Amino acid sequence: MFEMGTFARSAKIGAALGALLFMAACAQTNPDGLNGGAGNAAPGSGQDFVVNVGDRIFFEEDQSTVNSQAKATLDKQAQWLSQYSRYSITVEGHADERGTRQYNIALGARRATAARDYLVARGVNPSRIKTISYGKERPVAVCNDNSCWSQNRRAVTVLDNATN
Amino acid sequence: MSDLPSVARLKSRVAGMFAACVMSVGAFLCAAAPAHALIEIDITQGNVEPMPIALPSFTAEGGDPKLSADMTAVISADLKRSGLFLPLDPASFIQTNMGVSTTPRFGDWRTIGAQALVSGSVVKQNDGRLRAEFRLWDVFASEQMLGQQFYTTPENWRRLAHIIADAIYERLTGEKGYFDTRIVYVDETGTKDKRVKRLAIMDQDGFNVRYLTRGDDLVLTPRFSPTTQEVTYMSYAGAEPSVYLLNIETGQREIVGNFPGMTFAPRFSPDGQRVVMSLEQGGNANIFTMDLRSRKTTRLTSTAAIDTSPSFSPDGSQVVFESDRGGTQQIYVMNADGSNAQRVSFGPGRYSTPVWSPRGDLIAFTKQHQGRFMIGVMKPDGKGERILTEGYHNEGPAWAPNGRVLVFFRDTPGANGGPQVWTVDLTGYNEQRIQTPAFASDPSWSPLID
Structure with missing residues (x-):
């Protein structure tokens, strides 16, 4: 939870700083004792994708519009995926807890689809992309205000065949 | 004979799971009292004043008094949770040792404010099955409203209690119950x-x-x-x-x-x-x-x-x-x-x-x-x-x-x-x-x- 909390605040500060903090948080639990900044992730690795590209975008309440900040992240994802074409991906759509269960499952699907469509428009082959919605079932932040709910309204790009 | 439909329904419902466990209830059927004499709850109203009901512990008649008390408690809890009934404190009962065959002293039950009274017994038979009987009494009309008898295996005792609670609920409200669910x-x-x-x-x-x-x-x-x-x-x-x-x-x-x-x-x-x-x-x-x-x-x-x-x-x-x-x-x-x-x-x-x-x-x-x-x-x-x-x-x-x-x-x-x-x-x-x-x-x- 501490790691999540750290990442949570960083998400607002900015993607790059957030990535650094997330990296630091990860390093605390890395059994290999890897340490250091973002630059140490092996290019083309799953860690590289999460740290240097950013694996998630965020949405406004009850919205599935890809905003400018999300577009910037997805642009980087598309570029990275074109460089490392061995990966296929699953885009996971999520909703915050302030909605009803069935609608949130559909809303998560809408968000995953919006991210998928944007990646496809940026040249990622649709056959490489699956989507899934978890609705409100998998929050990453569990406090009781918008600072947490805003992190849960997300689409996360997961590398299906990452080796690390 | 107004009791027959409800008894028949229960018989058919029970038969499915209890496999021919229900005996004739004829002995318990009484002449239906005129409808106007019977107590009833109008549950279409909001914030119903719950009906005071007395549920003396079912008797065991030489069997397991804890089982009888437990079954009575399940029936009482069902009725109470519905919000439509107020089970009265047994400590207030004047007539004690109220068995299923006992004729109530209705004045005693009126004195403590009971409108309905349930008496019953649970007996474990030689074949290992339970026999449960109960009667529902209208205290003001001094009449029996319902009488039924069931047989089942001991592990089904909670279900049987819910079925009895449903029968009481249905007789007093005119609506089907929902406790055996x-x-x-x-x-x-x-x-x-x-x-x-x-x-x-x-x-x-x-x-x-x-x-x-x-x-x-x-x-x-x-x-x-x-x-x-x-x-x-x-x-x-x-x-x-x-x-x-x-x-x-x-x-x-x-x-x-x-x-x-x-x-x-x-x-x-x-x-x-x-x-x-x-x-x-x-x-x-x-x-x-x-x-x-x-x-x-x-x-x-x-x-x-x-x-x-x-x-x-x-x-x-x-x-x-x-x-x-x-x-x-x-x-x-x-x-x-x-x-x-x-x-x-x-x-x-x-x-x-x-x-x-x-x-x-x-x-x-x-x-x-x-x-x-x-x-x-x-x-x-x-x-x-x-x-x-x-x-x-x-x-x-x-x-x-x-x-x-x-x-x-x-x-x-x-x-x-x-x-x-x-x-x-x-x-x-x-x-x-x-x-x-x-x-x-x-x-x-x-x-x-x-």
Whole structure:
């Protein structure tokens, strides 16, 4: 939870700083004792994708519009995926807890689809992309205000065949 | 002879599970008193003054006095939890050692304010079975209202108590009871960001909890079949989240249909032959049915929107569902073939999870407004909206089979918060929490067990 909390605040500060903090948080639990900044992730690795590209975008309440900040992240994802074409991906759509269960499952699907469509428009082959919605079932932040709910309204790009 | 229909119903209901355990009740039938002399509860009124009822512990007649006392306690608890009855303190009873064959001294019961009196006995026979008898007395008319006798195996004692409570409820309210029923729900353990969810089933009073899945896969929104021992629910077990069927007796599980996308929000049709659900494709959700015998699928809606939470009217002619086709979640009613969809919710806020009453007269829903989550009911044309309960988060109503009580879940905020299952009367009174071993959500009531 501490790691999540750290990442949570960083998400607002900015993607790059957030990535650094997330990296630091990860390093605390890395059994290999890897340490250091973002630059140490092996290019083309799953860690590289999460740290240097950013694996998630965020949405406004009850919205599935890809905003400018999300577009910037997805642009980087598309570029990275074109460089490392061995990966296929699953885009996971999520909703915050302030909605009803069935609608949130559909809303998560809408968000995953919006991210998928944007990646496809940026040249990622649709056959490489699956989507899934978890609705409100998998929050990453569990406090009781918008600072947490805003992190849960997300689409996360997961590398299906990452080796690390 | 006005008692006969109810006795016959009970006999036929009991016969299924208790295998010819019911003897003739002829000896217990008495001449029906004139209707005007009988006490009764009008449960169509809000905030009913509960009827004082005396339930002296059933006698054991040389058997197991603890079992007799336990059965009496289950009957008493059922009646009390309904909000319609006030079981009186046994310490106030003047006439003691009240056996099933004892003629009440009605004056003694009137003195302590009892309007109804139940006497009974539970005897373990030489063949190992239990024999339970009870009589329901109208204290003011000094008359017997009902007398019945049952046989069953000892492990069924709680069910038998619920059946007796149903008989008392039905005789005094004129409505079918709902105590001999079960609730299927989702058991939740683990931290909020890593919840483990299992399908679970319990008696309506929270006892006899049994787990139907192991927690390996995320499972959501179980719904009882109205006709079989089956549950339909959503599971993330396969490559794609899908609607499944589970036989709760055999444990057999199957996926419902072969749809090109995620399916969710399932519910049975009133005849149990079809499942209605949502199919997600390209970010839109539309409503389909699948016939469980022919496997034929039928599309009911076709919108670039989220159409979900479908629920049939009890006559099967219409489907109520939620849609954001107009911009926000609202409730719509359409014909069962998908034609003539009409919006019926027009109040402030968002409306979701509609579910049609088994009596047909009302639709229950979740409503969100100004950060609050409410459970309410409205007529099928959207008129007469009433909010039954309101708070931080109330969601997902489901009806008791008699259409008088709703079960729903209430979530609490924060990292350590979680959902619990509650019931509320149709009138909005008598909120009761059902105790569960862990957090619990997505409750769905069984039909009366046949």
